[in-house]
Amino acid sequence: MVGDPTSPTTFNRVQTKLFLILALAGYVFAKNEHYIGWKSYFVGPPIKEHVKTLVILGEKMDLDYLSPPHPEREAIVLVPPRKQLEFIKTLKNFTIKYRSHAENVKATLDRDDERIRNWTNIISRNGGAVTPYNSYLCLDAIYGYMHHISMRHKKTVTMVTAGHSFEGRPLKYLKISTTNFHKKSKNIIFVDAAIHAREWIAPPVVTWIIHKLTDDVTEPNMLNDFDWILMPVVNPDGYEFSFSEKRLWRKTRSTNTDPQSFRCPGVDGNRNFDFAWGATGSSSNPCSDTYRGNRAFSEVETRTVRDILNTYSYRIYMYISMHSFGSMILYPWGHNSSDSKYSFNLHLASSAMVKAIRNASLPHFPDYVNGNSGKTMFYTAGGAADDYAHNLGIPYSYTFELPGLSGGMHGFELHPMHIKQVCKETWIGLVAGITKATKLTEKDRS
Ligand SMILES: [Zn+2]
Incomplete structure (x- = not known):
């Protein structure tokens, strides 16, 4: 079997090496100098x-x-x-x-970097594969994984390059379907992540969903009954910048929305959607971390998500935007705290998710809560992706705030040993939520 590229052992060895090189490459320049003082x-x-x-x-x-x-x-x-x-x-x-x-923020971030390096070394020393769902990996490694999966599961997985980011990186997602997306009566589940660059726990969760629909199918109905669109990194420029320059970078990296953008690049992607854009909870100041852009959909990254939502809105059943942190499942309307006419079902399905996650979680993880975004967070924000999707008629539209643990800068970088736990419990929650939503839809129809 030695040298057989199709054998799982060889694949894992090659994969481990590839991911290790790519993962470590992401840390070479991460010196956190910006955060001195x-x-x-x-x-x-x-x-x-x-x-x-x-x-x-x-x-x-x-x-x-x-x-x-x-x-x-x-x-x-x-x-x-x-x-x-x-x-x-x-x-x-x-x-x-x-x-x-x-x-000392710089020292804390340096320690976090060191911890990730050690974690990656431990996995590979123990003969395991470093994957995008058990460590924090840079964009190339995530795209490499998506490519591997699309090659290994040609019948069900299609890799799509939807366009290019402001700095020219490809914007990639996977379509997973047992019917090649041809069966128009099938509902779609669309999950994206990392529209906010620093929220590093979000891409692993989406790549774990990919894993559960391809290499490790334990819920075949999730694969057979639904079509899936999975986009682990909506904002690749910001994501890469958070690896190479500023760990706590949140926005995109565009410099064309305002004369000040050269000094203060980037737009908050989750304030840039064309629904209640600029209404509340965002800034018109390009130097702010919640800068909404000079117009709705000023960013090519948000236009890409918009185009997926618009193209398939008639059959996207559930849209989830993965963020961190806070252990919350939030639903519209977030721009003004009012109830959607669908809020009863939105609440019941998210309660099923919370219950399932609680049962699968660890005792020292924060407890999940669910609710209307504006009411739960105590602030409202216009121009968000979940509100935009819901306004298109997508019934189940959620923002997940994945767990973070307190202490150090751990909120955005919980110890990499917990990544897989978060992936597993979120998938369990998602399955419970989709199952509950399906029952509610059947009940509404009868
Ligand atoms: Zn976020």
Whole structure:
């Protein structure tokens, strides 16, 4: 069998080497120099009135909330060196509680990088394959995995290059179908991730879904009854930038939306969709992390998601945008906290997901909650993907905030040993949610 490229052992060995090289390549330049002198703080939990104050403060000072202000839990905010004094003074003026989160953001990020390197080494030393669903891998490794899968499962998997990002990287997704997408009566499940670059746990979850529909099918009805569109990295420029330059980068990398964009590139993709665009919860300032762009769909990355949603809206049954962190399943309407006419079903299906995830989760993981996006998060945001999809008539439209654990910068980079756990429990939740939604639809029809 030695040398037989089709044998699983050889495939795994080749795959391991390939992923290892690509994964480590992503870390060569990650020195986190940008974060010298930066600190992060826990703030609150604020009383309800303070939530608004903190949101306004964030906008005024261009602060980056790693975890947004909320009356029931502490926010986490990242503060650059030149704004430390003003930030502390303002909190004291408003008598808002705060404490240190990371005293030295650069050192914390360096430790996180080291931890990923060690983790990848442990997997390969133990003879395992480094895959996009058990480590944090750069774009090439994720695309490499998608290519392998499309070659190994030619009958069911098609790789699509939908276009190119602002910086010219291909925008790729997989279509998975036992009927080659020809059966128009079949419902589609569309899952995407990493429209926000730094949310590294999101692409592994989507690649795990790919794995569960190809190499390890344990729920054949999920494969047979539905067509799937799976896009692990919506924002490849931002994602790569978060590996090579600024770990906590959130936006795209475009420089053509405003004269200031050369100094402050990028748009928040999840504020750039053409539904209630610019209404609330986004900024017109290109230097803000929630900059909405100079017009709806200014970004080629969001236009790509739009085109998938528009093309298949008549049969996309469920759309899920994977984000992190917060252990939440959120549903429309997020732009104004009002209930969708479909909110009863949206709630029941997401409750089934939460229940299944709780049963499959670990005791030290935060408990999942579900609810209307605006009401659960205590802030509203226009121009988001889930609202746009729901407004097209897609009944089950969700934003997942995948788990993060507190301490260090762990929120966006929970220990890589937990990646597979998050992948597994999210898939279990997804299966439960789709099953529940299907029953609800049948009930509504009868
Ligand atoms: Zn996000």
